[in-house]
Amino acid sequence: MRRKSVVDTLREIRLLSELDDGEIAVVEKNCRWKTYGASEQIIDQHSDSNDIFFVVSGRVRVVNYSLLGREITFDDLEPGGHFGELAAIDGLPRSASVMALEEARIASLPSDQFQRMILSHPKIALKLMKHLAYLVRTSTLRIMDLSTLGANNRVHADLLSLARKVTKDDMTAVIQPIPVHSDVASRVSTTRETVARVMSDLARKGIVERQKDALVVKDLERLEDMVEDVRGE
Amino acid sequence: MRRKSVVDTLREIRLLSELDDGEIAVVEKNCRWKTYGASEQIIDQHSDSNDIFFVVSGRVRVVNYSLLGREITFDDLEPGGHFGELAAIDGLPRSASVMALEEARIASLPSDQFQRMILSHPKIALKLMKHLAYLVRTSTLRIMDLSTLGANNRVHADLLSLARKVTKDDMTAVIQPIPVHSDVASRVSTTRETVARVMSDLARKGIVERQKDALVVKDLERLEDMVEDVRGE
Numbered sequence: 001m002r003r004k005s006v007v008d009t010l011r012e013i014r015l016l017s018e019l020d021d022g023e024i025a026v027v028e029k030n031c032r033w034k035t036y037g038a039s040e041q042i043i044d045q046h047s048d049s050n051d052i053f054f055v056v057s058g059r060v061r062v063v064n065y066s067l068l069g070r071e072i073t074f075d076d077l078e079p080g081g082h083f084g085e086l087a088a089i090d091g092l093p094r095s096a097s098v099m100a101l102e103e104a105r106i107a108s109l110p111s112d113q114f115q116r117m118i119l120s121h122p123k124i125a126l127k128l129m130k131h132l133a134y135l136v137r138t139s140t141l142r143i144m145d146l147s148t149l150g151a152n153n154r155v156h157a158d159l160l161s162l163a164r165k166v167t168k169d170d171m172t173a174v175i176q177p178i179p180v181h182s183d184v185a186s187r188v189s190t191t192r193e194t195v196a197r198v199m200s201d202l203a204r205k206g207i208v209e210r211q212k213d214a215l216v217v218k219d220l221e222r223l224e225d226m227v228e229d230v231r232g233e
Numbered sequence: 234m235r236r237k238s239v240v241d242t243l244r245e246i247r248l249l250s251e252l253d254d255g256e257i258a259v260v261e262k263n264c265r266w267k268t269y270g271a272s273e274q275i276i277d278q279h280s281d282s283n284d285i286f287f288v289v290s291g292r293v294r295v296v297n298y299s300l301l302g303r304e305i306t307f308d309d310l311e312p313g314g315h316f317g318e319l320a321a322i323d324g325l326p327r328s329a330s331v332m333a334l335e336e337a338r339i340a341s342l343p344s345d346q347f348q349r350m351i352l353s354h355p356k357i358a359l360k361l362m363k364h365l366a367y368l369v370r371t372s373t374l375r376i377m378d379l380s381t382l383g384a385n386n387r388v389h390a391d392l393l394s395l396a397r398k399v400t401k402d403d404m405t406a407v408i409q410p411i412p413v414h415s416d417v418a419s420r421v422s423t424t425r426e427t428v429a430r431v432m433s434d435l436a437r438k439g440i441v442e443r444q445k446d447a448l449v450v451k452d453l454e455r456l457e458d459m460v461e462d463v464r465g466e
Contacts, residue, residue: 064373066381067465074373086366089359095373119359122352126322129351129358132365133319139372140297140307140328146379147422148299189380232300 008033010107012080013054015131018123027117031107036060036100043084043098050087051108055079058104063186064096073186076101085128088114145231146189153230154188155198159208160227163217173217178210241266243340245313246287248364251356260350264340269293269333276317276331283320284341288312291337296419297329306419309334318361321347378464379422386463387421388431392441393460396450406450411443 010016010028019027031054036042042053042060055077062074062083074096077083087094088111100106109117118125145154163173181195188195202208207223209216217223243249243261252260264287269275275286275293288310295307295316307329310316320327321344333339342350351358378387396406414428421428435441440456442449450456 064377066377067463068381070381072377072380074376086369090363090366092366092370095370115359118362119355122355122358125355125358125362126348126352129362129365130323132362132369133323133325136319136365136368136372137325137328139369139376142376143307143372143379143422144297144299144305146376147305148301148303189376230300 014080015082030113031109033107036104038102041099043094045094045097050111052088052114053084054107055081056105056107059101060098060104061101062096062098071186149230151190151194152198155195157227158184158188160223173220175215178215247313248315263346264342266340269337271335273333276327278327278330283324283344285321285347286317287340288314289338289340292334293331293337294334295329295331304419382463384423384427385431388428390460391417391421393456406453408448411448
């Protein structure tokens with residue numbers, strides 16, 4: 001059987017779904033294709049490239065580092081996603097670094113070809129605008145959380161958003177794999193120690209239960225209340 | 234002499250600068266025009282409108298409120314600017330409120346007409362994308378500052394960015410009017426008291442001097458060093 005991973009296609013990239021097969025084939029030919037190993041850097045924040053990148057397989061993390069080396073995570077991307085669009089649009093320096101979380105097959109398209117494509121495909125332009133609007137909205141919420149919530153509350157909110165992605169009955173949620181404390185810390189800008197403390201506290205209260213390979217949110221309603229009480233949603 | 238303020242024109246709106254006179258006239262006719270008084274709300278975060286708004290005269294502030302009523306400022310806009318584009322693009326609820334800082338003449342265009350305009354004018358689409366990219370970059374920097382800097386350092390960084398807008402010789406900067414402490418506090422997510430304390434401290438060190446109607450940054454280089462030391466720019 002032919003392995004799917006060896007077929008280099010952009011058919012599953014959401015941003016490009018409006019293109020027909022002929023147009024996709026042209027973009028595929030204009031891309032550079034590269035496989036990155038786990039933890040390998042794909043975009044260095046201080047590089048001067050301005051390609052846009054498409055995640056064909058694997059997962060990648062958009063991340064920034066403070067002067068003291070503290071890691072601040074902005075997004076984790078799955079196959080079908082894209083990154084690097086800011087520099088591809090405005091030509092300014094990269095706003096963040098991107099690294100592979102696991103082996104990842106990545107296609108990159110030079111900025112001038114990308115701009116030509118969006119100028120000639122208004123529907124792709126509109127889709128990209130919606131994506132950028134989503135990034136602004138996500139950032140706005142994070143700025144509000146950082147400005148008005150304590151670290152404990154931000155950990156609760158992060159756990160709630162993980163739970164909402166997998167909940168079926170609105171009562172419990174099974175989060176798999178168990179969230180890595182340092183990942184949570186990097187997403188909500190706190191320390192791993194704080195995350196560990198908040199998780200123990202939630203377990204003691206019976207809101208979560210750590211199982212062998214999953215974190216079960218047993219009282220989703222209570223977790224929701226805790227977040228709503230401080231965010232005012 | 235005819236007063237400029239009574240002529241309702243969109244000619245100075247930067248986002249629309251690619252339109253010719255005939256096209257501008259059509260957009261002008263499709264807009265609703267309204268004058269808002271100082272402190273009057275233009276967009277309520279909880280309203281379900283999704284127009285885009287153009288600032289014809291006056292100044293407006295994009296702002297959010299925490300559950301406890303704390304104000305977090307996102308942007309102050311001058312004539313020629315626009316706001317409300319997120320909901321106009323994606324149809325989702327408003328991400329922030331907007332209020333007039335002084336009497337402001339505002340034109341608003343319904344979302345469907347706005348989308349039609351950007352779909353038929355790729356150059357406006359690209360301009361809007363660049364603006365959205367700018368908003369993402371600004372938010373990313375703010376998230377980094379909130380995640381890794383203390384409140385004191387964020388006040389220094391805000392003061393530096395005000396100074397950079399007016400500096401001529403790279404040595405001193407005259408900021409007029411004197412920054413209102415509560416405005417600075419709202420921009421960097423801290424208290425007015427912290428801003429007052431940091432400003433006094435800077436004055437005592439001879440870095441700034443408060444004059445009758447201006448705040449003079451006398452040692453811009455030292456202020457730059459203080460910000461670079463923590464941000465790592």
